[in-house]
Amino acid sequence: MNITLRQLTYFLALIETRNFGRAAARVNISQPALSVQIRELEITLGVRLFDRLPRDVAVTRAGRDLEARARRIMAEVAELQAAARLARLGGQLNLGMIPTVAPYLLPRVLPGLRARQTSIDLRLREAQTDALTEGLLRGQLDAIVIATPVAGDDTISAALFQDRFVLAGHADRLAAPMAARGALRPDAIDPDQLILLDEGHCLADQALEVCALDRSRRRFDLGAASLATLAGLVGQGAGLTLLPELALATETAANPGLRLMRFAAPEPERQIRLVRRAATDGAGWFDELAAVLSEAGQKLTAAARAQVPLPAP
Structure with missing residues (x-):
């Protein structure tokens, strides 16, 4: 047998x-x-x-x-x-994206894929970084878009674009940071004013890191399930948060009360990456997909930098 x-x-x-x-x-x-x-x-x-x-x-x-x-x-x-699926970006592509990227980047990516006349059947899974990485290594996903490095030699990644953070909140909440003398630094934010995403989201961990805050101190709120919820809360005056440039156009349009403020240079940022397994043949499809994602992401971040001008060097 x-x-x-x-x-x-x-x-x-x-x-x-x-x-x-x-x-x-x-x-x-x-x-x-x-x-x-x-x-x-x-x-x-x-x-x-x-x-x-x-x-x-x-x-x-x-x-x-x-x-x-x-x-x-x-x-x-x-x-x-x-x-068998991924012969030059043809067939079915199982792509994973973190929730703080997918709703903003994906609508810009699909037209780019269609313009290149690819026959791809895109299947998206939106999940947090740990779940996406596990799915990639188990072969359930062909590639993932994440904002943290993957350790080890089992994967290959392509840098797509830099996504900078801005301080977001209602005008009343931003009054104190704007009135303070000197350039705004992330570690100068009052932790009692800070609202972040649920634990498990890499964006929450990144925000804590750039603000030099210790999660165990628990002086700040962790509980919003999505960036849309987070932007809605702070737009209504519930507190302050860090938003990535990728989300600015969508969230400011949805929340008229939201105001934004740039940090002093060098601004805190995250690197968005496309990652595949090293054992997968990436000929053609991986580079082409990375180019489409990179182009879409760079257009979004460029628009965000026009919307909220960069600080003087």
């Missing part, structure tokens, strides 16, 4: 859920059917992969050894599938 890819898929689902019922639900089969497939895999290999417990399963040493091999095999299968 041969080992099948289906058995390895079921095996990894059980590894990750540690429960036959949850694993069966994840792969859309019945629990008895999954149990049979796992048992047949154990018989084929001649080892016990799991210790069955009353409410759980424990992975054996043999199971741990198989897990590493199974993940390599499934990654190779994903590469084969990606290669």
Whole structure:
């Protein structure tokens, strides 16, 4: 009896859920059917992969050894599938974007793709950086657009554009920073005035870093689920926040009460990147996609710099 890819898929689902019922639900089969497939895999290999417990399963040493091999095999299968899809940006492209980029960049990207007469079938997943990185490394995504570096040699990235931060709030809230003498520095913002995104968003972490604030101090509010919510709150006078240039045109149009103020040079910023797996053949499609994303992003940030002029050098 041969080992099948289906058995390895079921095996990894059980590894990750540690429960036959949850694993069966994840792969859309019945629990008895999954149990049979796992048992047949154990018989084929001649080892016990799991210790069955009353409410759980424990992975054996043999199971741990198989897990590493199974993940390599499934990654190779994903590469084969990606290669078939991504012949010069044709077919289906599974692209991931972080939520602080997707709603602003994607509407500008689609016309650029159409103008290049590509036959791409774009499938977008919007999620936080950790989830996107995991999806990329598992072969569920072909490329991701993120604002933080990916460590290790498993990926290749292309820098797309620099996205600078501005201070945003209602005119009443910005009165004090504007009246203060000297150039505005991020670490001069009153933490009690600062509102940021939920924990887990890389933009929240970046804002805390540039403002030299410690998350554990908890003097600031972390709770908005999206930049749109955040801009709406501060536009109504709830506090101050840092907004990326990418979002300025959309959020100021939606929130007439929102006012913006530039930081002194060098301004805080984030680097937007397109990332793919190193093992994926990126010939043609990756560079072309990076060019479209970069062009769209640079147009948005250029418009933001015209809307809110840069500080004098």
